[in-house]
Amino acid sequence: MVASLFARLPIAMIGLAALLYVQREYGSYGPAGLVSAGTLVGVAAGSVVQGRLMDAFGATRPMLVVVAGYAGFVTVGCLTIEAHGPVPLLVLLALGIGVFEPQVGSASRAMWPRLLPAGPNRDAALAYEAISMEVFFILGPGIAGLLAVAPWAGTGLVAGAALMIAGSLVFVLNPTIREHRPRRGAGGRSVLGALASPGLRTVALAAFGFGAVVGFVEVAVPASATAAGHGAAGGLLLSLSSVSSVAFGLVYGVRPWPRAMRLRLPALLAGFAALVALLSVPAGLVGLAVALLVAGCLITPQSTAHSAAVELVAPAGTATEAFGWIVTAVTLGLAGGQSISGQLTAAHGPRPAFLLAAGVGLVLAGLLWLLRGTIGAGHPATRADSPVEPQIPAGV
Structure with a gap:
C-alpha cells in the first residue's frame, strides 16, 4: 500500500509537468497542449492493455516491462524536448509515455478483493483508494507548479517519473503481488x-x-x-x-x-x-x-x-x-x-x-x-x- 502511494502520487503531476516543460522550451501552449492530449490518449489505451496482461500473467512480469518502456519513453522525450525536436515526434513520444504509464492504481484496487472478504472492511479499502486519489490530485499539480520554477524546466517531469518508477517496482516485487497466480475465467x-x-x-x-x-x-x-x-x-x-x-x-x-x-x-x-x-x-x-x-x-x-x-x-x-x-x-x-x-x-x-x-x-x-x-x-x-x-x- 505504501509503495502504491509513491507510484500513484505523480499521476496528477506528470501531465502538468510535461505541459509546463514543453511550454517553457518551445515558448507556446500550442505544442504543450498537443503533448498533454497525446499523453491522455495513451493512458486511455494503455490502461486497458496493461490490465488485460496483468489479469493473464499477474502484475509483476507485465509491470516490469511497462516500467522499462516508460523509463525509455520519458528519457527520449526529455532529450527531444531539449533538442527542440519536431512537434509531431513529441506527440508520438507523449502517446508512448501515456501507454506505458504504470497502472498501479488498477492493480492496487484489484488486490483488495483477494485480501479482504466482502463487507465493511473491503468497502473501507475501496473508499481509501478513491480518497487517496483525490489527495494525489490535490498535491500533484501543486508539486508540479513548484518544480516548474526550478532552474531546469524538466525537473518536475523527471522527478515525477522517477517516483512513479520506484514506487511501481517496489509494489510489483512485493510478495503479496508477486505470489498471486491469476486464474483466467470465461x-x-x-x-x-x-x-x-x-x-x-x-x-x-x-x-x-x-x-x-x-x-x-x-x-x-x-x-x-x-x-x-x-x-x-x-x-x-x-x-x-x-x-x-x-x-x-x-x-x-x-x-x-x-x-x-x-x-x-x-x-x-x-x-x-x-x-x-x-x-x-x-x-x-x-x-x-x-x-x-x-x-x-x-x-x-x-x-x-x-x-x-x-x-x-x-x-x-x-x-x-x-x-x-x-x-x-x-x-x-x-x-x-x-x-x-x-x-x-x-x-x-x-x-x-x-x-x-x-x-x-x-x-x-x-x-x-x-x-x-x-x-x-x-x-x-x-x-x-x-x-x-x-x-x-x-x-x-
Missing part, C-alpha cells in the same frame, strides 16, 4: 475481455459521465477566475472541490447510499450534475468557491461506487482489466468535457459550460437508470480472483 476468452459484460459497460458509462462533468468544470472554473481578474485563483478554486470530496468521502465510505448499486450509480451522477448546475448561479468568486465545496461532496462517492461496482459485473479473471476500462472511460470523459467546455467558454463564457455539464450528467444518469438491470447482485470477479480462504491475519 470472460478472458472474449475479444472484448472485461467489456463483454453488459454490467461493466454500464459502469464504464457512469465513469465516462463523471469524467465528462469534471472535464467541463476543470475548464470553466479557471475561466471564471480569469474573467473576474484573478486568473491565479483558478487552481485554488478547483482544489476546494477536492478538499470537500475527501472530507465527505470519509463519511460516505462508512455508510454509502443508495445501498443498491444499480440505484447508486444513476443517483450519484444525477446528484453531482445538479450540484454542478449551482456553479452557474454565483456572480463572484466567493460564491463560486462555496458552490465548489458543495459540489465536491459527490466526487469521491462516485469513484468509490465505480470501484465497488466493478466487483459485481467484471467477468471472472478480468478484475484488473475492468478497472483499466474505468480509467479509460474517465479519461475519455475528461478529454471530451474539456474540449467542449473550452470551445463553449471561449465563445459564450463559463456559465453556459456549467449548465451544459449539468445537462450532460443528467442525460447520462437517465441512461444509467434505464440500464440499471445490468448491475446484478453477484460477485463474479470476487469469486474468481479471491482465494477460498482469504489470507488475513487474526484480529484484522
Whole structure:
C-alpha cells in the first residue's frame, strides 16, 4: 500500500509537468497542449492493455516491462524536448509515455478483493483508494507548479517519473503481488475481455459521465477566475472541490447510499450534475468557491461506487482489466468535457459550460437508470480472483 502511494502520487503531476516543460522550451501552449492530449490518449489505451496482461500473467512480469518502456519513453522525450525536436515526434513520444504509464492504481484496487472478504472492511479499502486519489490530485499539480520554477524546466517531469518508477517496482516485487497466480475465467476468452459484460459497460458509462462533468468544470472554473481578474485563483478554486470530496468521502465510505448499486450509480451522477448546475448561479468568486465545496461532496462517492461496482459485473479473471476500462472511460470523459467546455467558454463564457455539464450528467444518469438491470447482485470477479480462504491475519 505504501509503495502504491509513491507510484500513484505523480499521476496528477506528470501531465502538468510535461505541459509546463514543453511550454517553457518551445515558448507556446500550442505544442504543450498537443503533448498533454497525446499523453491522455495513451493512458486511455494503455490502461486497458496493461490490465488485460496483468489479469493473464499477474502484475509483476507485465509491470516490469511497462516500467522499462516508460523509463525509455520519458528519457527520449526529455532529450527531444531539449533538442527542440519536431512537434509531431513529441506527440508520438507523449502517446508512448501515456501507454506505458504504470497502472498501479488498477492493480492496487484489484488486490483488495483477494485480501479482504466482502463487507465493511473491503468497502473501507475501496473508499481509501478513491480518497487517496483525490489527495494525489490535490498535491500533484501543486508539486508540479513548484518544480516548474526550478532552474531546469524538466525537473518536475523527471522527478515525477522517477517516483512513479520506484514506487511501481517496489509494489510489483512485493510478495503479496508477486505470489498471486491469476486464474483466467470465461470472460478472458472474449475479444472484448472485461467489456463483454453488459454490467461493466454500464459502469464504464457512469465513469465516462463523471469524467465528462469534471472535464467541463476543470475548464470553466479557471475561466471564471480569469474573467473576474484573478486568473491565479483558478487552481485554488478547483482544489476546494477536492478538499470537500475527501472530507465527505470519509463519511460516505462508512455508510454509502443508495445501498443498491444499480440505484447508486444513476443517483450519484444525477446528484453531482445538479450540484454542478449551482456553479452557474454565483456572480463572484466567493460564491463560486462555496458552490465548489458543495459540489465536491459527490466526487469521491462516485469513484468509490465505480470501484465497488466493478466487483459485481467484471467477468471472472478480468478484475484488473475492468478497472483499466474505468480509467479509460474517465479519461475519455475528461478529454471530451474539456474540449467542449473550452470551445463553449471561449465563445459564450463559463456559465453556459456549467449548465451544459449539468445537462450532460443528467442525460447520462437517465441512461444509467434505464440500464440499471445490468448491475446484478453477484460477485463474479470476487469469486474468481479471491482465494477460498482469504489470507488475513487474526484480529484484522
